[in-house]
Amino acid sequence: MVRSVPEPRELLKIAIEVAREAAATAYRMRSQGVSVAATKSTVTDVVTAADRAVERQVHDALHRLRPGDAVLGEEYGEAGAGAAVRWIIDPIDGTVNYLYGVPHSAVSLAAEVDGVVVAGVVRNVVTGEEWTAAVGDGAWRDGQRLRCSTESDLGQALVATGFGYDPRRRQHQGRVLVELIPHIRDIRRFGAAALDLCLAAEGRVDAYYEKGLAAWDLAAGGLVATEAGLRVGGLGGATAGPDLVIAAPPGLFAPLHDRLADLDAAGGP
Ligand code: IPD
Numbered sequence: 001m002v003r004s005v006p007e008p009r010e011l012l013k014i015a016i017e018v019a020r021e022a023a024a025t026a027y028r029m030r031s032q033g034v035s036v037a038a039t040k041s042t043v044t045d046v047v048t049a050a051d052r053a054v055e056r057q058v059h060d061a062l063h064r065l066r067p068g069d070a071v072l073g074e075e076y077g078e079a080g081a082g083a084a085v086r087w088i089i090d091p092i093d094g095t096v097n098y099l100y101g102v103p104h105s106a107v108s109l110a111a112e113v114d115g116v117v118v119a120g121v122v123r124n125v126v127t128g129e130e131w132t133a134a135v136g137d138g139a140w141r142d143g144q145r146l147r148c149s150t151e152s153d154l155g156q157a158l159v160a161t162g163f164g165y166d167p168r169r170r171q172h173q174g175r176v177l178v179e180l181i182p183h184i185r186d187i188r189r190f191g192a193a194a195l196d197l198c199l200a201a202e203g204r205v206d207a208y209y210e211k212g213l214a215a216w217d218l219a220a221g222g223l224v225a226t227e228a229g230l231r232v233g234g235l236g237g238a239t240a241g242p243d244l245v246i247a248a249p250p251g252l253f254a255p256l257h258d259r260l261a262d263l264d265a266a267g268g269p
Pocket of ligand 1: 194
């Protein structure tokens with residue numbers, strides 16, 4: 001029997017339900033104390049018990065609600081490859097903030113259909129702010145429709161970015177930043193890529209760029225940003241991905257893109 005694929009709105013409803021429960025678990029575990037359970041790519045790339053518990057909970061919930069769908073998560077990788085619907089989970093984006101008690105971390109959950117992200121939710125674990133989008137239905141935060149900034153002057157742009165965990169990558173990213181910052185209003189480094197994209201979606205920053213994002217950092221926040229009117233892409237017409245993500249209002253994309261291209265922002269390790 002061929003299983004029908006639900007509409008993006010239906011997938012979003014499921015995503016919201018699951019992400020709310022997941023964020024509640026993350027919040028509860030944070031209030032009980034948190035420590036590093038393991039490190040991943042480098043000694044600063046940490047995993048807490050909550051990252052694992054939350055991803056496991058999301059897996060279990062999705063398995064119950066949508067058995068047969070594929071799942072890709074930051075901590076446990078891929079399961080059920082080949083299904084039409086794939087869920088992409090970042091159980092806690094902003095893990096270092098979470099570890100230090102900085103109230104800026106999020107559960108990020110997106111649904112892809114045939115490789116295209118069609119629904120996504122990003123929920124701040126501490127504040128409960130929740131950003132959602134289903135393809136074609138706009139971007140929303142807590143019932144309010146979102147529109148990105150209309151800034152087009154790079155010199156006036158407040159730009160968020162982030163850094164990877166590999167010291168050599170960070171060095172390259174730092175060099176790019178040193179050359180960019182004299183040409184913009186200022187930089188923000190909040191520490192959670194999914195939230196950076198959501199903040200750009202509502203104009204709390206004008207734009208965002210970063211090299212090295214994984215699918216789970218980008219999926220839900222990228223759709224929220226796109227649905228809020230941002231152009232989300234890479235260098236030279238490439239799609240946004242690990243090489244570079246640029247999210248900027250339509251009039252700001254080209255000036256930011258060109259500056260980042262000159263600075264070889266997608267280069268380095
Ligand atoms: C990280 C955060 C950070 C970004 C890194 C990500 P994690 O995700 O989103 O802001 O700069 O590139 O890896 O490790 O907290 O899930």
